[in-house]
Amino acid sequence: LVPTRELALQTSSVVKELGKHMNVQCMVSTGGTSLREDIMRLYNEVHIVVATPGRVLDLANKSVCDLKSCQMVVMDEADKLLCPEFQPIIEDLLKFLPTDRQILMYSATFPMSIMEFKNKYMPEAHEINLMDELTLKGVTQFYAFVEERQKVHCLNTLFSKLQINQAIIFCNSVTRVELLAKKITELGYSCFFIHSRMYQSHRNRVFHDFRNGACRCLVSSDLFTRGIDIESVNVVINFDFPKNSETYLHRIGRSGRFGHLGLGINFVTYEDRFNLYRIEKELGTEIQPIPPQIDPAIYT
Numbered sequence: 001l002v003p004t005r006e007l008a009l010q011t012s013s014v015v016k017e018l019g020k021h022m023n024v025q026c027m028v029s030t031g032g033t034s035l036r037e038d039i040m041r042l043y044n045e046v047h048i049v050v051a052t053p054g055r056v057l058d059l060a061n062k063s064v065c066d067l068k069s070c071q072m073v074v075m076d077e078a079d080k081l082l083c084p085e086f087q088p089i090i091e092d093l094l095k096f097l098p099t100d101r102q103i104l105m106y107s108a109t110f111p112m113s114i115m116e117f118k119n120k121y122m123p124e125a126h127e128i129n130l131m132d133e134l135t136l137k138g139v140t141q142f143y144a145f146v147e148e149r150q151k152v153h154c155l156n157t158l159f160s161k162l163q164i165n166q167a168i169i170f171c172n173s174v175t176r177v178e179l180l181a182k183k184i185t186e187l188g189y190s191c192f193f194i195h196s197r198m199y200q201s202h203r204n205r206v207f208h209d210f211r212n213g214a215c216r217c218l219v220s221s222d223l224f225t226r227g228i229d230i231e232s233v234n235v236v237i238n239f240d241f242p243k244n245s246e247t248y249l250h251r252i253g254r255s256g257r258f259g260h261l262g263l264g265i266n267f268v269t270y271e272d273r274f275n276l277y278r279i280e281k282e283l284g285t286e287i288q289p290i291p292p293q294i295d296p297a298i299y300t
Helices: 005-018 035-041 053-061 087-094 112-121 148-161 174-186 200-211 245-252 270-283
Strands: 026-029 048-051 072-076 102-106 139-145 166-170 192-194 217-220 233-238 262-268
Touching: 005 026, 005 048, 005 200, 026 035, 026 053, 035 053, 048 053, 053 087, 087 112, 102 112, 139 270, 148 174, 148 262, 174 192, 174 217, 192 200, 233 245, 245 262, 245 270, 262 270
Parallel strands: 026 048, 072 102, 139 262, 166 217, 166 233, 192 217, 233 262
Antiparallel strands: none
16 A cells, blocks of 8 residues: 555556566556556456555445455555545555454654554554664755745756756645746756646656656655655755655655765745754754755765
């Protein structure tokens, strides 16, 4: 189970690659795609389903997806899956599984919602903590105090000074994603954007093309923060500073993947300053003022 369609597609491709010599049959199923095709696919043998929770529950309720022999449930990005939007769906879904099923939860952050779920459904769970390796290792972080009206100019300056392989730029709303992408295009840079209100087919195409290097710059909402691995992303810019440490961790974690170095730059307004200090404290990390020159050796 994964929280977004994009992560479902990526995870299923990994499953297929790992299982190609084992005759493992994997099916990906998400909302926004053809339910009829999923139903037809389930007439054939399927060993692993990679899906968003709502779609699996829909298939289970229709008695199309038979889960009574399912031995294992893997919850990726569990903190997101146990948010108020998804948790009732997850709990309904578990009712279709045998009582001796195994549950595995993976997450970069463990808020109270996860602990409550664990205590209820996994009272004897083993915990494996890899946070030291998982957080912001290899990512150099800077902040720039800016006024709102200065942000686009500052972004243009960064484009001219940084050695960017690929960059993801985060905004706090769908509207601001589209506006910023338009501004970047007007500055003369090629730019993709992605957010939750786009048609699924369009989102898939943007994700695929960006991953394949068709464009160096992607403007995104928080749709794109979770678990998406694109090896060539070496710069992440918070055009809008996030409100909490979980979001910050997932965003900045887009750079420095696979043991590579990364650079995280945060535009911080006067109103953001307390969030900056709080996030530094909660994550036990240091976000430094941006220097006049950034050494490419720290992120390339």
